[in-house]
Structure formats: structure tokens, C-alpha cells
Amino acid sequence: MLSHLTLAHFRNISSATLSPSEGINLILGENGSGKTSILEALHLLAMGRSFRSRHLKNIVQLEYSQFTLFARSSEMTPVGLLYDIQSGLQIRLNNAPLKKLSDLAVNTPLQFISANCHQFFELGPKFRRKMIDWGMFHVEHKFNYHWQTYKKALLQKNAALKNKKSRNETELWNQYLIKHGLIITDYREAYLDKLVSVFEPLFHKLCPSLSDCKFTVKYNKGWSKEKSLAEILDENYERDRIIGYSRNGPHSADWTLRINDASAEEMLSRGQQKLFYLGLCMAQIIILLNEKDVKNTVLLIDDLSSELDWNHQITVIDTLRNLPVQSFITSTNSELASLINTDKEKVFHVKQGEMIAS
Numbered sequence: 519m520l521s522h523l524t525l526a527h528f529r530n531i532s533s534a535t536l537s538p539s540e541g542i543n544l545i546l547g548e549n550g551s552g553k554t555s556i557l558e559a560l561h562l563l564a565m566g567r568s569f570r571s572r573h574l575k576n577i578v579q580l581e582y583s584q585f586t587l588f589a590r591s592s593e594m595t596p597v598g599l600l601y602d603i604q605s606g607l608q609i610r611l612n613n614a615p616l617k618k619l620s621d622l623a624v625n626t627p628l629q630f631i632s633a634n635c636h637q638f639f640e641l642g643p644k645f646r647r648k649m650i651d652w653g654m655f656h657v658e659h660k661f662n663y664h665w666q667t668y669k670k671a672l673l674q675k676n677a678a679l680k681n682k683k684s685r686n687e688t689e690l691w692n693q694y695l696i697k698h699g700l701i702i703t704d705y706r707e708a709y710l711d712k713l714v715s716v717f718e719p720l721f722h723k724l725c726p727s728l729s730d731c732k733f734t735v736k737y738n739k740g741w742s743k744e745k746s747l748a749e750i751l752d753e754n755y756e757r758d759r760i761i762g763y764s765r766n767g768p769h770s771a772d773w774t775l776r777i778n779d780a781s782a783e784e785m786l787s788r789g790q791q792k793l794f795y796l797g798l799c800m801a802q803i804i805i806l807l808n809e810k811d812v813k814n815t816v817l818l819i820d821d822l823s824s825e826l827d828w829n830h831q832i833t834v835i836d837t838l839r840n841l842p843v844q845s846f847i848t849s850t851n852s853e854l855a856s857l858i859n860t861d862k863e864k865v866f867h868v869k870q871g872e873m874i875a876s
């Protein structure tokens with residue numbers, strides 16, 4: 519669990535220090551005060567990337583040349599990150615330089631729920647694939663090896679297709695795509711079955727008005743159900759050569775959950791869609807606990823109050839209390855502070871980039 523966070527010259531925050539609680543942390547403030555920036559700092563520390571800027575230079579406070587972040591967890595693993603517009607990014611984990619940003623993600627499983635959770639339905643298959651791949655990355659450690667190997671083979675095959683190499687040379691990569699692709703597909707199928715079984719009772723709690731509904735997984739593995747991956751790759755050769763890349767396979771898989779056999783996107787109201795997404799993220803946290811005894815997941819919820827009425831906000835906070843998760847929740851609604859259990863939970867107030875004691 520994160521026990522200390524310091525930010526300097528990060529967006530509009532000149533300097534701030536937080537000592538969060540192990541459970542719920544509420545970050546309150548007006549529009550533009552710096553709430554999402556604090557979540558962004560946590561995301562950067564845990565995942566090595568921001569959720570809203572591709573270029574780190576945009577994060578550096580205007581008129582400054584570098585930002586720094588420092589965090590310590592209760593297991594005493596200090597992580598320091600310095601980004602300088604001239605010299606780039608430097609990361610230190612446990613006081614040693616870190617070469618691969620992905621090593622950060624292994625250390626702290628973190629999920630980010632943006633104010634616009636409807637992105638689950640709107641952002642397309644890549645977003646949904648990444649969501650369950652996050653779960654598998656932490657639950658099934660071999661998944662990452664198969665996925666990375668698959669991606670490398672796909673890159674090579676696509677280069678061969680683009681450069682109009684011979685059929686033999688191009689199809690050399692199929693054996694790797696098939697071997698690793700089928701393993702990835704099996705992992706995803708098993709994970710989705712688990713996900714729906716944990717998600718359903720959780721959603722009933724989050725959204726009592728829909729406590730009768732049944733959810734089923736709708737999974738498209740990335741190629742036609744009637745054929746094997748080997749058959750599809752063989753059949754698609756001419757088409758793939760013309761378009762210059764290999765279109766079908768687990769890299770184009772997609773999934774969603776159907777509600778009483780209807781589309782969740784159509785059936786659920788905006789607020790219910792937000793609860794649906796929150797429920798999916800929470801279900802992943804429970805799976806991590808059940809399968810790997812992981813108790814240090816961090817959950818960032820940006821703007822809890824948007825789309826949710828007061829009672830549903832209470833239910834979300836109550837549900838989080840019973841999960842092994844450290845959460846950081848932002849809102850402009852200062853009344854939320856009344857829901858916080860002051861012994862074990864914390865409220866932070868942000869005003870124009872400064873932390874104000876509560």
C-alpha cells in the first residue's frame with residue numbers, strides 16, 4: 519500500500535505531499551484544482567505512463583523544466599521519478615535505476631477508472647482487450663510471455679506482408695502465432711468465465727434495482743468460430759497480402775457482457791453503465807485476491823459523483839471498504855467527506871494546486 523507521495527512541478531501542483539490511508543482516500547476540490555493530476559501522478563508511478571498525455575513534457579508545470587514524483591509503500595519500496603525536458607526520464611526503484619518501465623507495473627497492480635467510464639462501450643475492442651489482459655498479466659504470469667512472443671511474431675509477419683516477401687517466408691511466422699495465440703485465447707476464455715461469476719453478485723449489490731439480471735460473456739476470439747486459427751491464417755493469405763497486415767487472430771479479439779441476453783450498452787442507463795464498469799474493475803481486484811492473494815491493488819476513481827446519485831455513491835464507497843484495495847477517489851462534491859470514516863480513511867482538499875489540511 520502506498521504510504522507517501524510527493525509531487526513537485528507536476529501540472530498545476532508546485533509541491534504537495536500526501537500520506538494516504540490504506541483504504542479509502544477522498545480527494546476533493548473545485549474544477550481545475552488539481553485532483554485528476556494527483557491520480558495521474560499515481561498512474562505514472564505505477565504504470566510508467568500517464569493516462570492523458572503521451573508526452574511527459576506537457577505534464578511539467580508551465581515555466582519549469584522538470585517534475586519529480588516520489589512514493590513509498592508500506593512494504594518500503596521507494597519509487598522516484600524525475601522527468602526533465604532536456605534530459606528525459608529517470609526512474610529509481612528501491613534506490614536502483616530502472617531500465618524497463620514495465621517493471622513498475624509488476625510492482626503495484628493499479629486500475630484507473632476515468633470520469634468517462636462509458637469508454638468501455640465506446641472505445642472499441644483494444645480498450646476491452648487491455649482491460650482483461652491487465653487481469654491476466656497479474657494473475658497468470660505466463661500470459662505475458664505468450665502475449666509478448668505472439669506480438670513479436672505478428673510484427674514480423676506484418677513486415678513480411680508489407681514488404682511482399684514470399685508466401686513461405688511470410689507463413690513461417692504462423693506456427694508461432696498459432697502456438698501462442700491459442701494459449702492466449704484459452705487464458706482469456708477462462709479468465710472471462712471467472713470474471714462474470716465474480717462480477718454478477720457484485721453488480722447486484724452496486725445496482726440493487728437490477729439484482730435479478732443475469733450476465734453472460736460474449737467473446738469474439740478474433741476469428742470465425744467455425745474455423746481453426748490455422749485454417750483462417752491460411753485462407754486469409756491473399757487478402758492479408760493486399761492490405762499489408764494480418765487481420766485475424768487474438769490481437770483482434772473482443773468481449774463484452776450481455777445482460778439478460780441483451781446488449782448492456784443499450785439496456786443500461788448512464789449511471790448503470792458507470793456501475794457496470796466499476797463492478798468489472800472491482801471483480802478483477804477480487805480475482806487477484808482469490809488467485810494470487812494480492813492485497814495491494816490501487817484503484818483510482820476520477821470524479822465518482824458524475825452520473826451517480828447520492829445513494830449509489832454511498833454503495834460504491836461501502837463496497838470498496840470490503841475490498842483489499844487502496845482507493846483514491848476524486849470529486850467536486852465536498853459532501854462526500856461526510857461518508858468517510860475518519861479513523862481509517864482520509865480526505866484531502868486541493869485548492870489551486872495546493873493541498874489544504876482538512
Ligand SMILES: Nc1ncnc2c1ncn2[C@@H]1O[C@H](COP(=O)(O)OP(=O)(O)OP(=O)(O)O)[C@@H](O)[C@H]1O
Pocket residue numbers: 528529530531547548549550551552553554555556576577578579580850
Ligand atoms: N503543464 C501544466 N502546468 C500548469 N498547469 C497545468 C498544466 N497542465 C494542466 N494544468 C492545469 O492544471 C489544473 C488542474 O487540472 P486537473 O485536471 O488536475 O483538475 P481537476 O481538479 O481534476 O478538475 P476537474 O474537477 O475539472 O476535473 C487545470 O487548471 C489545468 O489547466
Ligand SMILES: [Mg+2]
Pocket residue numbers: 553554555820821
Ligand atoms: Mg478532473
